[in-house]
Amino acid sequence: MSAHPTNTDVATPPPETGPASSADGLRAGLKNRHLSMIAIGGVIGAGLFVGSASGIAAAGPGILLSYALVGTMVVLVMRMLGEMAAASPDSGSFSAYADRALGRWAGFSIGWLYWFFWVVVLAVEATAGAVILEGWMPAVPQWAWALIVMVVLTATNLASVASYGEFEFWFAGIKVVAIAAFIVVGGLAVFGLLPGSDHESVGLGNLTAHGGFLPNGPGAILTGILLVVFSFMGSEIVTLAAGESENPRRAVSRATTSVIWRIGIFYLGSILVVVSLLGWDDPTIAEKGSYVAALDVIGIPHAGQIMNVIVLTAVLSCLNSGLYTASRMAFSLSERGDAPKAFGRTNSRGVPQAAILGSVIFGFVAVWFNYQWPDTVFLFLLNSSGAVALFVWLVICFTQLRMRGILLRESPDKLVVRMWLFPYLTWATIAMISFVLVYMLTDDAGRDQVVLSLLVAGFVVAVALIRDRRRPGTTRDPLSEL
Template sequence: MSTEAVSQAPPSEMQRGLKNRHLQLIAIGGAIGTGLFLGSGKLISVAGPSIIFVYMVIGFFVFIIMRSLGELLLSNLHYKTFGDIAKDMLGPWAGFFVSWNYWFSWVIACVADIIAITAYVQWFNADIPSWVPALFAAGLLLLLNLQPVKFFGETEFWFAILKIVAILGLIAVGIVLIVIGFQTPDGNTASVTNLWSHGGMFPMGASGFVLGFQMGIFSFIGVEMVGTASAETENPRKTLPKAINSIVVRILIFYVGALAVIMCVTPWDQIAPDKSPFVSTLTTAGFGLAAFVIQLVVLTSAASSANGGLYSGTRMLFGLAKDGHAPRGFAWTNNRGVPSKAVFFTSVFLFASIPLLFAGDSVVAAFTFVSSMCATLILFTWGSIVVSYIVYRRRFPERHAASKFKLPFSRVSPWLVLAFFVFIAGTLLYGEDTRTPFLAAPLWFILLTVLWQLQKRKLQREGRPLTSSIPTVTHPLDIED
């Protein structure tokens, strides 16, 4: 796109079209993704019942990350994303790295979701060529993200409702089966004792428990989406704290509760690693129709996750363009407040899921590779939030003191998270399935380094600032309050 064309259509702003109910359900939907529905089968086969503790530990640290992000965003409502926070706290280079990395990680996550959609569709009909649902899903995601943000919020609202009802329904059915001592056609009796009667809570020992953290991290990718969406929310000071504080309850119910019930009904060593345990459990229990319905919900869940990912990625690309770190055309929004050029550009990469389906031995193999790469990149994104918080607390003690949404134990918590990330990096390097994508990740950061140096020199030659500044004046929303 030429400079003249850009000047004739100057960048406009996105609209605050998301309401409280949208943000709350986006927060819930972001915490219930493809990693839970599809990846948990593989995780159970690796870690056994100890996967429950894996999710508890990861959930604890994710909560700290989100509380850090919440305090940062509310310290200045002019922050649109954590890319804005990174450039303000760490420098222009950090905004470039964090924003492009987050965009790329969501492109990869969306590819993983499309691969998962393919697996779900083939559950209904194995004769359907894998490229057909992948192509259809990519096209549908493009169409959905060209709609106004209010439409996105409404879509995610109902997607999230479906996920919640499905998981709560599965938990309720599972509890009933446990209470009545239901015997499956395989001769297993539903019982809480199934959690420890098949080799104990840690049947694979410490190594299995440690390996559970690799893909467990992927299950939580998307919780930070609520931070991106808050920039298009009507009243973030009221809605964002509610959404973040509810994370603990969501993790306990949707992750710990659901998987505990599944392993009580079907012993962990009889759950197929290449299938969704949510569907296979109901099928094993003889609830064919319920399994069919759950499969539909799981399918929409993957679509929801990809939809939210494409939304987050395009908003990050929009911010990059406004900072001068991406072509100016991506900062253009149409008359409905949608950064449509950023949407089209990002959507092109979703079609990369199609050749990946033919590269691996199975859909799950492709999903494992892609999700592992994504888990590696998200560590950098989450790490930038935590490091930005450490700098913020030192540089702006008055903002921290005035905050009504402070991070608990803020002197120690961020450092615990960084130590945990070192541990996660070790697990990704330790596992055979995750080692290759982990070792491939530095190539991406080398590329980013080269691109930053080129962009930096270009901006300096043109006499432009290395990034756009963050306003320090009172935000209009605070004036209205």
Template sequence: MKNLPQGHCPPEGDTHELKRNLSNRHIQLIAIGGAIGTGLFMGSGKTISLAGPSIIFVYMIIGFMLFFVMRAMGELLLSNLQYKSFIDFSADLLGPWAGFFTGWTYWFCWIVTGIADVIAIAAYSQFWFPDIPLWLPALACVGVLLSLNLMTVKMFGELEFWFAMIKIVAICALVCTGVYMVAAAYQSPTGNVASLANLWNDDGMFPHGAMGFFAGFQIAVFAFVGIELVGTTAAETKNPERNLPRAINSIPLRIIVFYVLALIAIMAVTPWREVVANKSPFVELFVLAGLPAAAGIINFVVLTSAASSANSGVFSTSRMLYGLAVEGDAPGRFSALSRRAVPSNGLIFSCICLTAGALVIYLVPNMLDAFTLITTVSALLFMFVWSIILLSYLAYRKQRDHLHRASKYKMPGGTIMCWVCLAFFAFILGLLALEADTRMALFAVPVWFAVLGLSYRSIRQKKQEHAALSLEAE
């Protein structure tokens, strides 16, 4: 993206542009949906068993760091309203290579995550329909999401609004139930009394020491995948100067309410040593509260959470392909918009990849190993995207300092916090190298970047040859 007019907004009636049809209501809930991963519902049992009550601090630290990544992204997107997403500002500030690597990596992130979500949806469907073939709900989910996203971007916003609302209601219900049980000094069948003292009266807040605390980061970081999703909606957001800052500024409150308070409620009612790693602590708390339908309700919540993630994946991958095609880094057909201003070719291609990927995973003998590898690869690639956002901000401060001084939405901490966040991501990489199952992903990810490097070199050569031929023709 070169020589973009600063502060220029695409005309609303232009049929060749993405339309600004997402309202503040949509943006707020898309941001919340991105901040609440399926990992909170199903993975929190494992993180509690690893780190004990100190897991609360793990989620707070990760949320704190990612808030600054989102603020950097917000300032960059609002510095030039021609930026459709972080692909555009990374290409503009760091060079064409950054746009190419970021766009294709983010596309691959969501395809990988979407494949895992589709598999999860198929598995959760068997709770109610045990005899149904796994491929049927998987294909049905992809088909429904494709059909709805082909209509208008507003339909994506509505879907994500209601998916996120289900998550919010479930978490608020858990927190309120936990508060009531603590206030009533509820006693479980095993004799445990619900109390805040359960957070520190069993070997303290750090029962497994520093190593247990650090182990929690390996899994907890996966729960935040998708928090940057609001950055892919920039070109389709009404009044972005008002709505994007509102969505980003509310991230700390979401982290406190949806992660910290939920985990405090769980561990206050059930002492952390009794939280089972492979079960959802959400289900266990509602069962203790005397809600026999807890398993079915939470299964529904987790299913919609996975559907929300898959819906986000379908949306964001199509917008990434659109942005890449506009820059000439993907086949030109992906830059075509339907009559409803939706990148339909990108949507269809991404959905085909989801179904093909689901088929491959069905053929892998050990599903658990494949799932662990896939989610770790996805988290590593998301950290690459977050790092590119920070590096783009550092370049922006050097190259466009006049825009920073004029900005009404400055990143707090500026360049210092950029370096702090980058050091934090390096720390996470070091932790991932400690475990055998996550270490495999560290070896797999360089293969992806090697493929991208070769592809980028080939595309650059073709562009140079095309430019040379054009000059000769003139």
């Protein structure tokens, strides 16, 4: 039993004096509908649409267990992050909390690693979007499409936080509607209620008809975990954005408590439909992608082009949020004296212009690396940032262990969201994440990601420790601003 029996409840948040003010330079330009859609869309990345085929090929229908296990891990991490973010909304989120709970070196290290992760993602997503757009309009070269996409979304982020929120509202809305429609239509086909689909080959029987539920053995579940874990990255964005919302505590409380049904419906629901419509070993899954293959079975015309539109939307959403997230992390690091001072300044619209431009410049450089040296320099960037998501989740866990005590001593009334069964589930989550990292070392592709990510993380931590010794300074305490 937890030492705090009420920690399974979400208390009524104390009244706020108004929207997150511009005391730190940022403005509360995000509305509740923006935050709600960012929270929902944040768990639906392009990886779900384009990466699920490899997971199905590796684990068969058992990939559902892989998604369920990783989803459970994410739910627990988000609950921990929600506890801290609801008590102290901050544009630096877990980096600011790690700064406070674990030490300045921790906030510096995880903040810069997270920034690095997202600026590399900018290059990946810009290139992915350019490939789709070039397929539609080949007269424009791929590099030009990547440039156009980056420039447009940079302009969106520079305009105001409200413009970012509005774009993300519609991007996320399209993803949500698309995946919901897929689940509904696919579900009707699975149960034989949709005219035109091949009812003889679809149905729940596909879950066991092709070698059983675990055709490649129980160990394939772990392989599936490695293939799907990174498609969940982005759930934490809502806690960064909450600091610029009208009612940050309410937004964080809602987002972190609804993550269970979001993952359950969008991930488990849609994958269940795919492996019910098709046998897991159907060659069309690998050839066309899992969702396109499923749409073909249902009898939806032009399934490939429809999915391209949805994937492009997911890519643009990821780009939009990635640039926002990287810039806000750079802004927070600057506020704490861990990044150039210019990154901490905002313009008359409350936008950290230098932080946005600094992040997008690195993104442009990474795009260039992708075209010039895709198999060397850019591959190194990809692998060296590949395990950062897991590092972030680990830091959130260890930070929450310390922050709970700090909050209970200093601001118990701010604990409007509490981690379940504290500290037992926190330690269980740490064990789960650590196991995934260790298991990655046994996988050829995963090994490179873990080793290179650890090397980069070690370098950043070393820089942080050297800075601490040479220039000991006071840490800005986000709780002092409550």
